[in-house]
Amino acid sequence: MSALKGHYGIKIYDTTLRDGSQGEGISFSVKEKIAITQKLDELGIHFIEGGNPYSNPKDIEYFKAVRKIKLRNAKVCAFGSTRRSNETVKTDPGLKLLLSSGADVVTIVGKSWVLHVRDVLKVTVKKNLDMIASSVEYLKSKGQEVVYDAEHFFNGFRDDPEYAIKTIKAAEEAGADWVVLCDTNGGSLPAWIGEVVEKVGKEIKVPLGIHTHNDSGMAVANSIVAVVSGARQVQGTINGYGERCGNANLCSIIPILKWKMNINSITDKQSRKLVEVSRYVNELANVVPRDEQPFVGDSAFAHKGGMHVDAVRKNARSFEHVEPELIGNERRILVSELSGKANVLLKAEEYHLDLRKKSQETAQIVRKVKELEHQGYQFEAAEASLQLLMKKVLGLHRRFFDLQGFRVSVERKGGRVVSEATIKVEVKGVEEHTAAEGDGPVNALDNALRKALVRFYPSITEMRLTDFKVRVLDAKAGTAAKVRVLIESQDHRDTWRTIGVSENIIEASWQALVDSVEYKLMKDRK
């Protein structure tokens, strides 16, 4: 591995927009694909596979649109197959669309596994070799940079190594710029990947790439072992999106190469964008982030157990394998039933609340947090609510308004659905009774509350709710289940999160709304 030290030559090939969008529930609009392309370019990705114009007509639009934007680092790749068996390279509609896409690079996939040649393509092994060679040759004759993806290579090599090698030699001799070995069904183990990549490296000269899937939980390990064995391009997706168990996760591979193997495929500055890119792509894909995701997850540097927290305070290196800042992440100390006083004290420090000499209040806060967590509250993701709770216990909380009552109704008549909320609050001795409609009961309640408060606290017009999450806690109770509502709010300066829990979604939302507004007003008073 020492031969790789300081090696800058590993190219990152992102296929989030193509193979990644095969993931369950993942689908991008053209506009979203363009936005992600720009983010990946900022991250320093070398190749961005934008789509398959033949199988997905929407992708033709993408390639049109992407030509209009300027990229600094990345080459855009169009993905397709070698020619169909019943077409020539000139008549094949797929190859035609690849060429007319205007992409910087064309990536074509072909078969390496005799099983697939016979059972899926239903052609002779000889004809398959010709389909590969003629397709690559044709694309090269048009002046394209060509990446050849050898599908199921590691299975093919196990069944018939000689034939598998022949397929990629056909691509090499036809002029392919890259040959990428694919573990398409994700079943290979690292030892096998390493052995095969090394053997192939002795047979062909064209630089090799690796494309793995995570069906054995090994996609990242397999990519890394391939690099150690000689691969010079790594294909994967942001957050490991992809069909079944996903593709190799570039959010792990990039920092491992850079911070553990000293292979600087992207710069230090670009590396600090990794968390941002991961979250951005999650947002656009509308995928719930995996908090436990290595390197970029919200929990990746979160410390909970009392002993660990204590040790991290003493020496961060003692429990962290890399510095979170290097990838744009941060250390988090969690408040939870396993932690106790030490964590609450740390949090208080963060909030500038001096608890050191108030052991009775500290114990009271710990007890209250435990009790609420038992009911389903989770302050780890709702620190604004935690801060309000601490202030209440310490007698530092000021009430901004008193609720007299509210009423929310949803009425459906014919096809029309109307949501309305009425609310009565008392503010500074004045009673305010208002009503508002909304796009649903919680939105109506939100509108009514703001309407009631705005003339007393005009600054609440600055804040807006930017995220709204609902989690059913005891789903087995069906429609009578307890729900947890998390609200994220923003003003021009800050972002904060609040929580509510109840069997009634309206009541849970109400709690989180009130905390959000109170946090904003408290913040402004300072």
Place this chain on the structure above:
Amino acid sequence: MSALKGHYGIKIYDTTLRDGSQGEGISFSVKEKIAITQKLDELGIHFIEGGNPYSNPKDIEYFKAVRKIKLRNAKVCAFGSTRRSNETVKTDPGLKLLLSSGADVVTIVGKSWVLHVRDVLKVTVKKNLDMIASSVEYLKSKGQEVVYDAEHFFNGFRDDPEYAIKTIKAAEEAGADWVVLCDTNGGSLPAWIGEVVEKVGKEIKVPLGIHTHNDSGMAVANSIVAVVSGARQVQGTINGYGERCGNANLCSIIPILKWKMNINSITDKQSRKLVEVSRYVNELANVVPRDEQPFVGDSAFAHKGGMHVDAVRKNARSFEHVEPELIGNERRILVSELSGKANVLLKAEEYHLDLRKKSQETAQIVRKVKELEHQGYQFEAAEASLQLLMKKVLGLHRRFFDLQGFRVSVERKGGRVVSEATIKVEVKGVEEHTAAEGDGPVNALDNALRKALVRFYPSITEMRLTDFKVRVLDAKAGTAAKVRVLIESQDHRDTWRTIGVSENIIEASWQALVDSVEYKLMKDRK
């Protein structure tokens, strides 16, 4: 690796109940811990680490309770530390609790890394060796089976290999039955793990174990490479629960050992329980299952892309790395915008709807599904709704009732919150107008609908809602966001899932409720 063929000697050590419960948001009651212990025992797990009686008083109860149940395969382990530096083995409260726990095995963790000895324990390297030796010796003198966990071993070995070896030799000489090498901060790469395990194997005779964390996305790969290099015990958790990025995932490790390396740590029959155990533990932990989880995830054998689906039909082996049945999972064909006709035809076949000669209706169904998916519907998880949709397009759907209107209200006055729903439906020419209360607006609506229908369709009393999921689709829109509601229902025979999407959570729930009831009535009519 061939030396391991058919090897039965790898022991699986589960720490879901101890290290796994350090995961964010994970917490088990004593009752749940006992239930999981029984499930793990059925799965054939050899060691079950139940808790740490010193750090978590709840765990004392667990050890009391677990003594009363009969386990077939597993030994129960109590976890703790070597003696504190200011205590003797006889006065140390932790060791005392371990011995009085009555567990079959005692696992104690000690320091191998000089950095930790100095900065966290704050004792001399010599004193640390004595703490290890005296603790193990004391526990052995009481007749305990002892597992010694060498914390941060792979970091310690890098900084000072000689001292790291000394710490585990101290445990060995004091009589430890196992020495487990821990990659506590999860930062090691497979090549390093393999090298160290091999070297250590030459230094000590006592059987080695491996305990890894997933901070580099390598926990599974690191466990497997350790086995290849000589480790005879693998520690991990169900679903990879654990602090930060989690522990090594036994739901991947067990099938890899068994089905890819021919190491039969559990029997074939036990292996077929793996999916069940994974889901069971998710349920009790109230953790949203990771569909993309290797081997046991709901998407692990799900096929979406048209080309893949076609190939899987022709030859399953061509896209699947193991047979899903071996681990109790199953193949799924997804209906989605990327798939088109082939998938819809497959689904129709499953529902016994003959679409083969109805190309116009098929195209209409494909169009309708695409349109609804664009709006946020997802039929992958709501097949009952999909089936109703297909029948509607084919003119095979019978309307069981007509909604005239409903009204749902939530009122909060003082501390009290009341939810009420009124509903007007027409059934078989009769108008029914009823009202009901509930534990929240959706529950009230559910109650009112049932009340209105029961005298016409008494069989709806057999069904109950068993799961209720809410997902905010465009969370950025705040409280005006679109929500997707998924409802799971059961009767004595079947389980089915339905969906609704709207900006209004009440309306979305209503759609899913209606589909659920209609599916039940349609099913009963057959």
